[in-house]
Amino acid sequence: MIEAAAYCVAALLALAALGVGVARYGPGRSTIYAASALVCVALMWIGIASLGADAARMKLPLGLPWIGVNFRLDALAAAFLALVGLGGASASVYAIGYGRHESEPGRVVPFVPAFLAGMTLVVLADDAFAFLFAWELMSLSSWALVMAHHREEGNAHAAYVYLIMAVFSGLTLLLAFGLLAGPQGSSPGGFTFAAFRASPLPPATVAIVFVLAMIGTGSKAGLVPLHVWLPLAHPAAPSHVSALMSGVMTKVAIYGFIRIVFDLLGTPSWWSAVVVLVVGGVTSVMGVLYALMEHDLKRLLAYHTVENIGIIFIGLGLAMAFWANGLAAGAALALTAALFHVFNHSVFKSLLFFGSGAVLTATGERDMEHLGGLIHRMPKTAFAFLVGCVAISALPPLNGFVSEWLTFQAIVLHPDLPQWGLKVAIPADGALLALSAALAAACFVKAFGVSFLGRPRTTQAAQAREVDAFSLASMFTLAAICLLAGVLPGAVIDALAPVTQALVGAHMPTQMDRAWLSIVPIAEARSSYDGLLIFFFIAVSAWATALAVHRFASHRLRRGPAWDCGFPDPSPATQYTAGSFAQPIRRVFGTVVFGSRETVTMPPPGDTAPARIEKHIHDPAWETFYAPVAAAVGGTADWMNVLQFLTIRRYLAFVFVALIMLLLVLALWQ
Amino acid sequence: MHGISFDIAHMLAGFLVLLSFLMLYQVRLLPLLHVLAAHAFVLALSVAWQAYIQHAPHLYITAAIALVFKAIIVPVALRRMVFRMGIHREIETVVSIGLTMLAGMALVALSLEVMLPLTAKAEPVVREDIALALSVVLIGLLMMVTRRNAVSQVVGFMSLENGINLAATGAQGMPLVVEISVAFSVLIAFIVIGIFLFRIRERFDTVDIGVLDEFRGGQR
Known part of the structure; x- marks a missing residue:
């Protein structure tokens, strides 16, 4: 199986190389995207098939001679491999249609398969060198994609900020792996993950590695306050790449967090759970508040990614809290909730970015204030986008509800925990989670209502046309997955059981053999949820209401002025x-x-x-954390600028003095 | 072999340091070039002696390169340049000869202080040779820092390179290819600097670096 995954990566890299040559030709582009979609489907299948299988290993004689390149496909890697495959396949199919409108295909087509290959390699990597290499491949290829339309205003700045954050993230991970390797890192195989697992570390080192891993993966995933690049970079990229970055790359970052903190570091201490919980709660609420202030459709979606990352981290923090106290069942529940939300967010955020890309193709506008009334011109896109909005707003019977509900089920288990810090943090997180879920629903009412309902605000919106069949097929497939995962959550929970079993040593009770496909996270007496039943209830009651309205209402005709919704002025600007x-x-x-x-x-x-x-409006994260750093760097650079204009003799004198100082240090130090 | 061969190696290296001090002292350009030639000649002798006592015939090639290029071609070329530019009568205003000489002595002390403990395990021939070579390098650098005329900076650079060569040949087992490449890089550096000297003089009518800095003044 793992060999097949390695061949898939090689195929993606070959497609990237091929893409350089054929990007100029329309059929060539479509072929590249179609081929990468096929490879991604294969990856997804490999991931799903090896979820329950034993961990497979593989060593390639590449890279550094005393390490090689180690791959490992265990349950966690398989789950995320399936996720990368699903996201990559849907984005590639979408791109077959969307890519026709690409103005600079040569800057986009080769990097998409490379980006997919990078993400796949991160998931497969089994040593620090391969992991960091893949991580940087992922960062750099996505940076190139953000830079694709570099002449548009703001994109170069977005790519610059992204690059800085990517370098920062890579640096912290490098330090984390260095500390994990410890003194035996110089021995052959000292940097493999197996060696990390085998060697216990002193508690202080574990704490530092945890913080570094949190910063390194969190800045890639978009934790507040490390999220600043995300709302800049995601909208700057072409829409299928935005979907990949938001839906898949942030999840690969979460994979990195789980791999380091859950797998390599072993049982966490309870305070680290508090850190994750606090950061996750703040991230979820701040993300949705930023999103509410935003009127650019793609930026709004990017801020919602921040929010959902927060929700996922709340789930991970809960899992750490229960695991630290030996409550394996609770840990399994919380970790399942987090992984389920990883899957859900990947699906519906890709769907929403595809929808916003379709709107962008049809109207050329991302600003919601220039849209409106699109439901009449793009009914299919509107329907798919609506499904995504309902799913991300966590409304039943779609998938978003299930994972957030599972997170809440884990939250209500918190009285079992002994530490006061967790007793305070977890209920507070529950309140933050509830707040962010409600605000997210409000935000998507805004996003859908203003963009798709009402009357068109501009001629571009009035002249929009429905997008092509490939884009629609991709969107409808994802919408169907949202519904399926919502009404059959037991299947997903059971599929994730080997992952939690491998990480925290327990898994949730098997759900698929319950009556009526309901899910029971803890015990029948405490809570249960049946998505199928709710789906049927909603369908039947809606049908019955429609029937009642149309059948039993008065049939007498009355003619009157159309209700003007409170804006008698005919200008659409008054909406x-x-x-x-x-x-x-x-x-x-x-x-x-x-x-x-x-x-x-x-x-x-x-x-x-x-x-x-x-x-x-001020951005608190930027002004508190980034503006001082930027000012300090700028000030130092200004001050150092003097060095650019010295005389030749002064430069020589600098070299001379530096040499003498070093020699003096050497002489005194001996 | 320890007795006399040892002493001769040290004597030649010490002589090189002495000639470096002579360069620091010399403020007129033409005598400076003569000292440079002598410097390179002593280097060639020293390398040849190393070749003899190490039984390393390839070092004779290095010695030949030093003799031909550094002791003959480069000083002659520099001398012609100085005449063509008409600066052969110029006397440089140096920081202060006494002060520079004191600094040079401090540098020799420093390099001995650094190198002798560091190379405690090495052979005695190598130890002192390397210490003296470092002082030659440092004095060459000091000369580049304190001089204003571009030609004497070139001379400082050449003497610095001689110090590197001395250290390289003193260490046993240095491959010939390293020395040849060093020699070539120096030759190329010399050509480049020479061309630049003429270009600079065409543009500014001087090779005094202080004047060049004034031309750049607006950006400070």
Whole structure:
């Protein structure tokens, strides 16, 4: 099996090389995307097939001679391999259609298979060198994709910020692996993951490795305050790449976190669970608040990725908390919830990015304030996008509900935990999770309502056309997966059982043999959920209501003026806008979190100038963490700039003095 | 072999250090070039002596390279340059000869202080040779820092390179290819610097580096 996965990676790399040559020709592009879709389907199949199998190993004679390149396909890797395969396949199929409108295919086509290969290699890697190499391949190829449309305003800046954060993340992971290797790292095979697992570390080192891994993988996944690159870079890339970055790459980062913290470090200490819980809770609420302030469709989706990463980290933190206290069943439940949400978010976030890409293709607009009324012009896209919105808002019977519900089920287990820190943090996280779920629903009402409902606000929106069949096929497949995973959650939970068994030594009770396909996370007496039943109830009650309205309502005809929805002015600019929708929430949260202010300037009586309303919003993460660093770097650079304009003799003198100083140190140090 | 061969090796290396001090002292360009030639000649002798006592015939090639290129071609070429530029009568204003000489002595002390303990396990011939070679390198660098005329900076660079060569030949088992490549890189550096000297003089009518800096002044 693992050999087949390695061949798939080789095929992806070959496609990347081939893409350089054929990107200019339309059929060549389609062939590359179709082939990478096939390879990704194979990867998905390999992942699903090896979920229950024993861990397989493989060593290639590449890379550093005393390490080689080690691959391992265990249950965790298999689960994420399936995820990469699914995301890659749907994005590749979508790209067959979407890529036709690509203005610079030569900058996009070769890097997509390379990006997929990088993510697959991260999942397969079994030594620090292979992992970091794959991690950097993933970062650099996605950076190239962010830079694809480098002439558009802001994209170069986005790519720059992304590159800095990627380098930072790689550096912290490098340090983490160095500490994990410890003194035996110089021996042959000292940098394989097997050696990391075998050697116990002192508690202080474990703590440092944990923090480094959290920063390194968290900055890739988008934890607040390391998320700043994400809302810049995801929208800058072409939409299928945005879907890959948001739906798959952030998940690969979470894979890195699980691999290091759960697998390599072993049983965590309870305080590390508190750290993960606090960061996860803050991330989820901050992500959704940022999203509410945002009116650019793709940026909004990128901020929602931040929110969902927070939710996943809450699940992981809960799993660590239960595991640290030896409560294997609770740990299995929380870890299953987190992994289920990883899967769900990957599916519906890809779907939503595809939808926003379709809107972008049809209208050329990403700003919601320039859209509207698209449901009449793009009914199929609108339906698929709506399914994604319902799923991400965690409404039953779709999949988003199940994983968040499972997370809540793990949260209500917290009285079993002895530490006061966890007793405080977990209920607080529950409240944050509930808040972010509610705000996410509000945000997607805004996103769908303003973009797809109402009347078109611009001529571009009025002239939109439905997108091509490939894009629609990809979107509808993902929408179907959202529904299937929602009504048959037991199948996903059972599929994840080998993963939790391998990591925390327990798994949730088997769900698929329950009556009526309901799921029972702990015990029948505590809670159960039946997606199928709810789906049928919703379908039947909606049908019955529709029937009642149409059958039993009055049939007498009355003619009257059409209801104008409260805006008698015929101009579409008078509609309720995204800004209007977000304003109440901005009033509630924005003043505290974002320091937002509104100033109204009224012209004096008799003056015909228009009244102005101005809105100022600050980004707390940027101003607290990044602006000081940027200012310090800039100041130092200005100060060092003097060095650019010295005389030749001074330069020589610098070299001379430096040499003398070093020799003096050497002489005194002996 | 320890007795006299040992002493001769040290004597030649010490002589090289002495000639470096002579360069530091010499402020007129033409005599400076003569000292450079002598410096390279002593280097060639020293390398040849090393070849003899190490029984390493390839070092004779290095010695020949040193003799032909460094002791003859480079000084002659520099001398012609100096005449063509008409600066053969110029006297350089150096920082202060006394101060520079004191600094040079401190450098010799420093390099002995650093090198002798570091190379405690090496052979005695190598030990002192390397210490003296480091002082030659440091004095060459000091000369580049304290001089203003581009020609004397080239001379400083050449003497620095001689020090490197001395260290390289003192260590046993240094492959010939390393020395040849070092010699070639120095030759190329010399050609490049020579061309630049002429270009600079065409543009600015001087090879005084201080004047060049004034031309760049606006950006400071």
